[in-house]
Structure formats: structure tokens, C-alpha cells
Amino acid sequence: INNQLFNGRCEKCNCEGHSLECDPFTGDCINCQHNTTGRRCHQCLPGHYGNPSLGGELGQCHPCACPTIENSHSAQCSLTQLVVGGAAAYGEDAYVCTACELGYDGNKCERQ
Structure with a gap:
């Protein structure tokens, strides 16, 4: 966080199962999948519906x-x-x- 390692240890990305990548400093998710968006891939893209917090394909957003x-x-x-x-x-x-x-x-x- 703020270009410093959080608590002196690596943390797993928290992207609700919609991305395996996150920014190493901010923790923001990168390359959200399943029609999701947001810092944690926790929102559906505009024009889509679903519940991304369910994670992975179960939580994918549909048009x-x-x-x-x-x-x-x-x-x-x-x-x-x-x-x-x-x-x-x-x-x-x-x-x-x-x-x-x-x-x-x-x-x-x-x-x-």
C-alpha cells in the first residue's frame, strides 16, 4: 500500500476469483474476467448483471x-x-x- 509492502509480507490478490493478477503496491485487481470490473473485480461491467462476490464462473456477470x-x-x-x-x-x-x-x-x- 502506498508503494510499501503491507505489513511486511505478501498478500494474496482479493479479486473475487475473477483475476489472478493485482497491483503489487495497491492490491487493485488487473485484467478482471467474467464481465467484471472494479478494484476487486467486484462489480459487473455496464450492461451486465450478476453477483461477482460469488466468485469465479458462478459469480460471472451476464449481458x-x-x-x-x-x-x-x-x-x-x-x-x-x-x-x-x-x-x-x-x-x-x-x-x-x-x-x-x-x-x-x-x-x-x-x-x-
Whole structure:
């Protein structure tokens, strides 16, 4: 931290399982995978939803389809997490589009 070795020892990168690399001085993650971003790869990229804190592929972020990936009318969506037996389950209703373009409406911006 601040160009000094933290506590005099090496620390493992804390990137939620989405990167194996981090800055040796700041600890910030480098080359986040699975459509994640942030200092700890703890956020989804814009236009994606998921729960990166679940780690690795389970916590990967998925593209928003508002109403389809190819023809999206929203650059943002948010996760509506369904928990089944303590694990997150994702499906058709896993997210809601939150920034529908003018003239579009609905959970997936599917109505004009």
C-alpha cells in the first residue's frame, strides 16, 4: 500500500476469483474476467448483471437483454436474485432493465 509492502509480507490478490493478477503496491485487481470490473473485480461491467462476490464462473456477470442482447433498449440492468437452497439461481427473471430508452417500458424494455 502506498508503494510499501503491507505489513511486511505478501498478500494474496482479493479479486473475487475473477483475476489472478493485482497491483503489487495497491492490491487493485488487473485484467478482471467474467464481465467484471472494479478494484476487486467486484462489480459487473455496464450492461451486465450478476453477483461477482460469488466468485469465479458462478459469480460471472451476464449481458442484459433488454429485450434482446442484439437489440437492447437499456444500457443498465440490476440483479433480482433468487436464492434456492442457499445458492443464487439465475433465469429469465434474474434481472430488471433499469434505464429503458424513451418510448420503451417493461421489466425488459419490451413494450413500446
